[in-house]
Amino acid sequence: MRTVSSLIFAGLTAVAPVGDGFTQDLTNAQREAAIEFTLNNSRHVLLHEIGHLFVDQLKLPVLGREEDAVDTMATLVILNEQPEAAHQILVDTVDGWLYSEKTRPVRGYTNADFYGMHSLDIQRSFAIACLMVGSDYETYSTYATRIGMPIDRQKSCEEDHEVAEFGWQQVLAPHTRKDVFGANVAVEYRSDERTYRDIAAILRESGVLEEAADWVTKNYVLPRPVRITAEVCGEANAFYVPDERRVILCYEWADSFYSMFVEEIMPIREHFAMMKDLKLEKLSALGGR
Ligand SMILES: [Zn+2]
Structure with a gap:
């Protein structure tokens, strides 16, 4: 509830220990993958917080839980705006x-x-995966099956996607930019302190905040200026602060995703890639007989 707390947060349950990801020796390819994973999660969470900003600043009606609604908006924006990159993001x-x-x-x-x-x-x-497969069964069904989504549910996700797409289009349509630009969306990478120097540099060089701000100004008219900032928060999270009209991506949040990738996800993905290669080798050996 926005009135109870002035902060609307991303709600991450648990995160990997802060900073550990950067102490590991990685190959260039592993480092690139960790950066891409961190940026992709940052893209989604920034759009999630921008969803809260839209609800607040554009006085949008929300039917159902706001947290679910803005997760949906973030996912739809990525599916619609970045069709090539959407799969990996x-x-x-x-x-x-x-x-x-x-x-x-x-x-x-x-x-x-x-x-x-x-x-x-x-x-x-799973709700994100449902919107993916609901938007394009052919493209995403293999992935949805791999993460255990029943085929029946994969098929009914088409309706989830249609309802979500219609709802967000309807509420945002009156605020779509035509001739006039709306109020400014300022971007700021604040002091990173020493602890988060590496992750702050990655975010700044990627321009991930600017990417989110540009998407807002190119497409929508906001009544009052807003800000998107990256900074040290004292916790691994992301926020929308209505009183300040500000979206915050905490360096701790991005840092925790970098560590999560290096320590937990990368070993699993590398294992699966190796198994896939072995399987292919075996198949080609059999074929060669
Ligand atoms: Zn939220």
Whole structure:
């Protein structure tokens, strides 16, 4: 609830220890993959927070839970605006939430989890996958099957996608930019302190904040200036602060995703890639007989 807390946060359940990812020796390819994973998750979370900003600044009606709605908006924007890159951006985002779920303490769920304003991490990740396969069954069905989505559900996701697309188009249509530019969207990379120098440099060089700001100004008219900032927050999270009309991406959040990739996801992906190569070798050996 926005009135209870002035902060609307991304709601990450658990994150890898801060900073550990940068202490590991990586090949150039591994480092590139870790950076791409971090940026892809940053793209989705920035759009999620921009969704909160839209709801607040454009006075959008929200039917259902706002946290689910803005996750949906972020996913639809990526599917529609970046068709070439959407597959990898969203696979990385799904993996991010899946891993976050896996690191849940052994105590399992508590009432607080079920009462939370966010859906459970695993539901957030499956909801993104549902919109993917709902938008294009041919392209995404193999992936949805690999992460365990039943075929029946994959097919019914088409309706989820249609309803979501229609809803967001309807509420945003009156605010679409035609001739006039709306209020400015300022971007700022704030002091990174020493601890987060590496991740701050990665974010700054990628221009991921500018990318989000440009998408807003090119497409929509905001009534008042807003800001998107990257900074040290004291926790691994992302926020929209209504009082300040500001989206915040915390360096700690990006840093935790970099570490999550290096320590948990990269070994699994490398293992699967190796198994796939072995299988292909075996098949070609059999074919050669
Ligand atoms: Zn949120």
